[in-house]
Amino acid sequence: MNSPPPIPSSDHLRLQTCRALVIAGIILYVPANVIPVMTMTVVGRVEPLTVLGGVEELYHSGLPVIAGIVFLASIVVPFCKLATLSWLLIMHGSTECQQQRATARRIVHLIGSWSMVDIFLLSVLAAVGQLGVLASVVAKPGAFFFAAVLVCTIFASESYKPRMIWQTREPLET
Amino acid sequence: MTELSSPTPRWISCPECEAACREVPLPPRAVLHCRRCGVVVRKSTRPTSLQPAWALATAGLLLMVMANVTPIMSFDVAGNTQTNLIGTGVITLYKQGYWPVAGLVFFSAIAAPALYLATVWYVVAACCLARPWPGLHRMLTWAEILESWNLVPVFALATLVSVVKLDTLGTVTWHHGAIWLAVLSICAFLTSQLFDHRMVEERLEELA
Numbered sequence: 568m569n570s571p572p573p574i575p576s577s578d579h580l581r582l583q584t585c586r587a588l589v590i591a592g593i594i595l596y597v598p599a600n601v602i603p604v605m606t607m608t609v610v611g612r613v614e615p616l617t618v619l620g621g622v623e624e625l626y627h628s629g630l631p632v633i634a635g636i637v638f639l640a641s642i643v644v645p646f647c648k649l650a651t652l653s654w655l656l657i658m659h660g661s662t663e664c665q666q667q668r669a670t671a672r673r674i675v676h677l678i679g680s681w682s683m684v685d686i687f688l689l690s691v692l693a694a695v696g697q698l699g700v701l702a703s704v705v706a707k708p709g710a711f712f713f714a715a716v717l718v719c720t721i722f723a724s725e726s727y728k729p730r731m732i733w734q735t736r737e738p739l740e741t
Numbered sequence: 742m743t744e745l746s747s748p749t750p751r752w753i754s755c756p757e758c759e760a761a762c763r764e765v766p767l768p769p770r771a772v773l774h775c776r777r778c779g780v781v782v783r784k785s786t787r788p789t790s791l792q793p794a795w796a797l798a799t800a801g802l803l804l805m806v807m808a809n810v811t812p813i814m815s816f817d818v819a820g821n822t823q824t825n826l827i828g829t830g831v832i833t834l835y836k837q838g839y840w841p842v843a844g845l846v847f848f849s850a851i852a853a854p855a856l857y858l859a860t861v862w863y864v865v866a867a868c869c870l871a872r873p874w875p876g877l878h879r880m881l882t883w884a885e886i887l888e889s890w891n892l893v894p895v896f897a898l899a900t901l902v903s904v905v906k907l908d909t910l911g912t913v914t915w916h917h918g919a920i921w922l923a924v925l926s927i928c929a930f931l932t933s934q935l936f937d938h939r940m941v942e943e944r945l946e947e948l949a
Contacts, residue, residue: 609910610818625902628909633902640898669758669778676889683849683892687899688906690830690846695816695823695907697833702818702910706839714842725889730759733777 578731582659585727589652592719596649599716600642602709605689609702617709618642618685641685641713644678648720651675655727660735668732676724682717686710755782756938783939791944794935795869797928798862804925805855811918813900818911826918827851827896853890854929860884861936868944877945884936891933894926 603615616624618641625634651671658668689710696704751764755775762775762782773783808827815824827850834843860880867874900922907913 625906628906630905633905636898637902666779669780673757673780680889680892681895681898683895684899684902686842686846687830687850687892687896688903689842690834690850691825691900691903692830692906693833693837694825694830695814695903697823698816698818698821701821702816706834706837706842710839710842714845718845721889729757729778733758733760 578728578734581726581728581731582656585652585723586656588719588723588726589649589656592645592649592716592723593653595712595716595719596645599709599712602712603707604685604709604713605692605707606705607692607696607703608705615707618713621685621688637684637688640681644682645716645720648675648679648682648724652720652723652727655732659731662735665732669729672724672727672729672732679720679724682720686714686717753782755780784937790935790937791865791868791940794861794932794937795865797932797935798858798865801858801925801928801932802855802862804921804928805858808918808921808925809851811921812916813918813922814904814916815914816907816911817914824916827922849890849892850896853887854893857884857887857891858929858932860887861932864941864945865936867948868941871948873948877948881938881941881945885938888933891929893922893929897922897926 600618603617603620605621606613606615608614619638622634622638622642625637652675655668655672658664689704689706692704693706696702752761753764754760755762755778757780758775758778760775760777762773764783765773767773767783772781774780775782810826812824812826815822817823828847831843831847831851834840834846860883863874864877864880864884866872867877900919904913904915
C-alpha cells in the first residue's frame, strides 16, 4: 500500500456539508444559550429560563445531581461535539493524531444524542404545565435555536464518516 | 464470500475506517481489532444470537404502543390536574407555534424509535425464519440510519428530570405509562446492542 487509495468524490460533498453545519452550529450556539427557551409561570410569577438558567434553578432547589446531568447533557455535550467536529475538520488530511481523532469521534458519536434531553424536558414541562395562572410553561424562541444547534451537530457528525479521518489528502474537486 | 473456512486469508473492510484487515479464524470469545483505528472488526459469536434481538424488538414494538397510549404522569396544583402522554408535549408545542421543535420531538421520541424497532424486527425476523422477504437490504440500511435517532432512553431521563423539577411546584403522580416507558427504554437500548449488523448481513447473503 504505497499510494493512498482513491478518495470517492462524494466525500468532498460530505466534507463541505460538515463544514457548513459546524459553522452554522457554532453561530447558533450563542443565541441558543442566551435567549430563554421557555417561561415558567408559577402562581402568577413569570420566570424566563435559559438553558443555563434551568440548570441553576434545579441546583438551587436542592437537586445538584439532576442539575449536573442536565448541565452535562445540554451545555457540555453540544459544546464538546462542536469543538471535536471543528478539530476533525481543521486536522482533515493531515497524518497527525489520527488515532486520537478516531477515538474522539467515537466518543462524541456515542454521547451526542443525550443533548436532546433539554428539548424533551421542554416538551414534558409544556405538556403538564397547562394549568393557567397556577402553573404554565410556554416555549420561547431560544428553543428554536437550541433545537437547530442539535440538528446541525447530529447531521454534521453523520456526514463526517470515520474513514475520512484516514484520508491523507483533500478530495479532488469534481 | 464462499471461502470463509478456506485457509487462504480473506481481506475484509473495517466497519469504521474501511481499512483492509486480514481475516483470521477466531477462537471462541476472541475479537479481531482493526490495526489502524482499533475498532472491533470481527467477533466470534454464537449462531443463535439473533433470536434475543428478535424477541426484544417484538417486545419493544408492543411497549411502544403501550407507552404512547397510557398516561405517564399527572401534575396537580391546588386541585387542578394535567395528565400527559408522550404525544401531549408535541401537540402543546405545535399549538404554541413551535412546530419545528414539535416535529423534532415527534420524530425523535415517537416516529424514529418505532420505525427503528419495526425495521430491526423485519430484518431479524426474516433472518430467523430464513424467509427472503422483499427489501431486506434497504431495511437494514434504514435501521443503521435510524439507530442514532433511537432516543427513548433520553426521553425517559427527561421525564425523570421534569418530575423532579415539578415536584417542587406541585404534586406529581406516576401512572402506568411510566413503567411502560422505563421498560421500553431498556428494550430499545438492548435491541440496538444485540442487533449484530455483520451477522444479519451474512444471513442475508445465505438467503439470497
